[in-house]
Amino acid sequence: MSNIRRLEDRDHYVVSMVMITVGVWSGSGGPVKYTAESLRNSVPYWNGKPIVAYHPRIYDDGYAGNPEVFSRQRIGWVFNTAFDGNRLMAEAWIDVVRVNEVDGRIRDSIIHNKVMEVSTGLAIEGEESNVEWNGSVARILVASKLTPDHLAVLPDVRGACSVADGAGLCRNQFVVGSVNMVQPLFPCY
Numbered sequence: 001m002s003n004i005r006r007l008e009d010r011d012h013y014v015v016s017m018v019m020i021t022v023g024v025w026s027g028s029g030g031p032v033k034y035t036a037e038s039l040r041n042s043v044p045y046w047n048g049k050p051i052v053a054y055h056p057r058i059y060d061d062g063y064a065g066n067p068e069v070f071s072r073q074r075i076g077w078v079f080n081t082a083f084d085g086n087r088l089m090a091e092a093w094i095d096v097v098r099v100n101e102v103d104g105r106i107r108d109s110i111i112h113n114k115v116m117e118v119s120t121g122l123a124i125e126g127e128e129s130n131v132e133w134n135g136s137v138a139r140i141l142v143a144s145k146l147t148p149d150h151l152a153v154l155p156d157v158r159g160a161c162s163v164a165d166g167a168g169l170c171r172n173q174f175v176v177g178s179v180n181m182v183q184p185l186f187p188c189y
Contacts, residue, residue, distance in 0.1 A: 005093070012093040013110045022087075023165065032124055032142075034143050038143040043088070049151060050074045051094065065149065075095055075103070075106060076094035076095050077092075079091045106153050109169065116153060117159040118154065119151075121149045122146050128140065
């Protein structure tokens with residue numbers, strides 16, 4: 001069974017993903033505590049953001065919204081973002097043609113229903129606070145406002161909030177009683 005939909009007269013694989021979960025994650029600027037409130041409040045701002053293979057390079061200003069990044073790395077779009085109390089989830093609309101041109105490993109992950117690492121590209125506002133992290137208390141930025149720029153798919157790099165932490169493309173897990181079930185909203189195929 002396939003889950004291909006049309007967007008702008010182009011075929012797109014539509015698959016579920018968990019972009020990030022509540023927790024403390026090491027990012028490019030150091031560890032950040034992502035609260036339920038900050039993730040929930042970011043939901044409407046994710047829809048329509050580009051999905052890129054890897055993060056934009058620093059000499060592209062680190063942002064996905066420029067022609068060079070679109071031409072080199074864009075593979076799709078984020079839509080139907082939701083927050084379930086612990087996870088920021090969405091549909092990844094991956095352009096069937098572009099993903100083959102940019103990185104076929106991402107297409108293979110979707111076709112074979114294999115979870116792949118993702119990483120959020122966003123600006124963070126917040127205040128530092130003492131937070132328990134890695135078995136001790138550390139002074140860490142606690143996010144209060146997130147401004148999304150892009151979602152990066154990482155074929156061979158671990159994301160800060162990794163697959164092991166519950167994030168990933170082709171993933172939408174939930175718990176029923178004490179049994180962990182996999183129930184994709186829009187499964188990979």
